[in-house]
Amino acid sequence: MRFSTSTGYAILSTLALFASNIDAKNSNNLDNSIPVFKPYNGELSNDSFFEQFDQGWKSRWIPSAAMKDDKLSYIGEWSVEESIVLNGIKNDKGLVAKSEASLHAISAKLPNVFDNFENTLVLQYEVKLQNSLNCGGAYIKLLSEEGLNYNLKNNLEFSDKTPYIIMFGPDKCGNENKVHFIIKTLNPKTNEFEEHHLKSPPVARIVQTTSLYTLIVRPDQSFEIRINGVIVRSGNLLNSDDFQLTIPLEIIDENDFKPKDWIDEKFIIDINDTKPDDWDENAPYLILDENAVKPDDWDEDEPEQILDPFDIKPEDWDDEEDGDYEPNLIDNPECENHGCGKWIRPKIKNPAYRGKWEPKLIPNPDYKGEWEPKLIPNPDYYEIKNPSNFEPIGGLGFEIWTMENDIMFDNIYLGHYIEEAENIGNETFIPKLNSENKIAISNDPNIEKPNSPNDPYLQSAIISDMYEYALDHIEKFFNDLRYYLVDTIESPIETLSQRPGEAFFFSSILIGTIGSFIGFWTLVINISAGMLNSYFENDKTAYAGPSTETKKKLEEMSQKLESIESKQGSKDSKANETTAVKR
Numbered sequence: 001m002r003f004s005t006s007t008g009y010a011i012l013s014t015l016a017l018f019a020s021n022i023d024a025k026n027s028n029n030l031d032n033s034i035p036v037f038k039p040y041n042g043e044l045s046n047d048s049f050f051e052q053f054d055q056g057w058k059s060r061w062i063p064s065a066a067m068k069d070d071k072l073s074y075i076g077e078w079s080v081e082e083s084i085v086l087n088g089i090k091n092d093k094g095l096v097a098k099s100e101a102s103l104h105a106i107s108a109k110l111p112n113v114f115d116n117f118e119n120t121l122v123l124q125y126e127v128k129l130q131n132s133l134n135c136g137g138a139y140i141k142l143l144s145e146e147g148l149n150y151n152l153k154n155n156l157e158f159s160d161k162t163p164y165i166i167m168f169g170p171d172k173c174g175n176e177n178k179v180h181f182i183i184k185t186l187n188p189k190t191n192e193f194e195e196h197h198l199k200s201p202p203v204a205r206i207v208q209t210t211s212l213y214t215l216i217v218r219p220d221q222s223f224e225i226r227i228n229g230v231i232v233r234s235g236n237l238l239n240s241d242d243f244q245l246t247i248p249l250e251i252i253d254e255n256d257f258k259p260k261d262w263i264d265e266k267f268i269i270d271i272n273d274t275k276p277d278d279w280d281e282n283a284p285y286l287i288l289d290e291n292a293v294k295p296d297d298w299d300e301d302e303p304e305q306i307l308d309p310f311d312i313k314p315e316d317w318d319d320e321e322d323g324d325y326e327p328n329l330i331d332n333p334e335c336e337n338h339g340c341g342k343w344i345r346p347k348i349k350n351p352a353y354r355g356k357w358e359p360k361l362i363p364n365p366d367y368k369g370e371w372e373p374k375l376i377p378n379p380d381y382y383e384i385k386n387p388s389n390f391e392p393i394g395g396l397g398f399e400i401w402t403m404e405n406d407i408m409f410d411n412i413y414l415g416h417y418i419e420e421a422e423n424i425g426n427e428t429f430i431p432k433l434n435s436e437n438k439i440a441i442s443n444d445p446n447i448e449k450p451n452s453p454n455d456p457y458l459q460s461a462i463i464s465d466m467y468e469y470a471l472d473h474i475e476k477f478f479n480d481l482r483y484y485l486v487d488t489i490e491s492p493i494e495t496l497s498q499r500p501g502e503a504f505f506f507s508s509i510l511i512g513t514i515g516s517f518i519g520f521w522t523l524v525i526n527i528s529a530g531m532l533n534s535y536f537e538n539d540k541t542a543y544a545g546p547s548t549e550t551k552k553k554l555e556e557m558s559q560k561l562e563s564i565e566s567k568q569g570s571k572d573s574k575a576n577e578t579t580a581v582k583r
């Protein structure tokens with residue numbers, strides 16, 4: 001085996017570096033590993049709106065001071081603050097509805113009117129139900145520009161009266177749980193906005209970690225709802241399974257009445273049908289069974305019941321006052337095995353019984369079918385061809401009632417670009433959720449994992465978790481080793497005699513690791529030497545893989561690794577216990 005001092009030195013310094021790194025990492029607690037907020041720095045088109053409640057939000061967001069009967073309608077308070085539950089990103093602020101059992105309303109005017117004519121609409125925002133949600137809304141409204149202008153002219157505050165174009169997001173109360181997707185379209189006949197709800201909406205995620213809700217409406221009228229990046233519902237605004245945007249093309253003619261001579265009796269009595277001569281309507285249903293015979297052992301003289309011989313007159317019975325004493329009747333024990341009393345002939349169903357005769361029914365030859373009023377064109381019908389050409393949007397807002405407080409909203413995006421929303425999700429939501437999940441798991445190992453296994457965001461989280469897991473184990477190994485060495489230095493005889501297994505375990509791992517390193521480098525050197533040789537000697541034969549000697553070494557290495565792995569498995573738990581006690 002070729003082995004130089006410098007190779008050994010390189011290996012040892014690599015190990016030392018590893019150990020010191022891990023040592024530094026170990027001194028950090030979980031709190032220090034929580035990422036710190038950085039403003040989103042991805043590119044956004046100048047017609048996209050994005051709010052992460054970092055700077056300048058105060059000038060944009062205005063809580064509603066709408067009044068009703070001289071009282072403030074929306075008494076719920078708003079705050080821009082850090083998350084108070086599973087805070088995944090330090091210094092990351094969001095908009096929080098602070099009051100329980102209250103109406104909340106807040107809105108922001110868009111810097112530019114959002115026009116979706118022949119374009120894609122992408123609306124995305126985060127919801128964090130910090131206090132869960134039993135009954136309350138967490139939906140967002142895109143507000144009509146016209147409506148906002150009207151409010152402005154008339155000094156009106158944002159309220160449930162402010163016209164909106166789209167309403168989207170979670171709403172839950174008791175067993176009702178849905179992600180609203182409501183659009184408003186203008187009825188050209190009445191010139192009024194009409195509200196259309198998505199049929200069979202998806203359910204909202206009721207978890208205390210952050211959830212990302214995305215709505216996409218394309219110019220081909222297709223739409224998509226995503227939760228945490230996963231499509232949970234898709235469809236088309238013009239498909240009647242998804243929305244009913246307009247009224248029926250035809251209606252029933254109210255002036256059409258059923259003609260008097262309309263025959264709608266399907267069957268009539270067959271007048272040619274007559275009662276057969278042998279039909280006896282008076283034949284009884286039951287007759288005596290003439291074939292029955294009295295059993296031989298039937299004793300007609302034996303009564304069925306007798307006076308109870310054990311029922312004796314009580315001592316305080318007064319014949320004059322209470323009358324003659326009468327004992328109870330009991331079933332005659334004599335009759336247990338044979339019949340007693342008068343034998344009565346049983347009855348059977350009369351085979352001649354036919355009941356009342358009725359003529360049979362036959363199909364009515366004059367039957368004209370069920371009458372139905374005729375349909376006429378609906379005078380109120382209107383066509384909606386391109387519902388995705390929404391009316392201009394001038395602002396957005398939350399106008400909700402909620403029983404549970406501390407609903408947090410963040411990273412609100414409204415734009416025309418799916419990729420921008422996805423990128424925002426990748427850069428802001430995923431690290432946040434990963435961090436929140438990590439905190440949740442560290443808080444409670446039995447916590448229900450809030451993600452479904454198909455969640456692509458979860459999959460990326462799993463990969464980073466696996467990496468973390470591997471690092472944690474390497475870290476643990478070096479920690480255990482460190483504590484063992486410290487103990488050995490402090491009291492060598494005691495430690496080595498009482499815990500010889502660990503000495504064997506650590507040294508075999510170290511020797512195995514060093515051996516693998518050496519083997520690896522030897523292999524590399526051998527291969528390169530072989531390649532160089534063939535190159536310099538201008539050998540016609542190309543490099544044909546490792547030599548038999550190298551192959552043998554490879555085999556030895558893999559065997560060694562296997563034995564180390566199996567040893568680690570059995571020693572690991574034992575090593576844990578002893579070091580934990582020592583610490």
Ligand SMILES: *[C@@H]1O[C@H](CO)[C@@H](O)[C@H](O)[C@H]1NC(C)=O
Pocket residue numbers: 046047112
């Ligand atoms: C946005 O950018 C485009 C092209 O760069 C420009 O034509 C347009 O006027 C800009 N819009 C606004 C509202 O600034």
Ligand SMILES: *[C@@H]1O[C@H](CO)[C@@H](O)[C@H](O)[C@H]1NC(C)=O
Pocket residue numbers: 270271272
């Ligand atoms: C009854 O019988 C007569 C004579 O056979 C026949 O013309 C008539 O169509 C029958 N009516 C029905 C209701 O079957």
Ligand SMILES: *[C@@H]1O[C@H](CO)[C@@H](O)[C@H](O)[C@H]1NC(C)=O
Pocket residue numbers: 419420422423426460
């Ligand atoms: C977001 O992340 C996913 C998964 O890593 C990736 O496939 C996708 O391209 C990313 N999207 C954007 C817009 O960066």
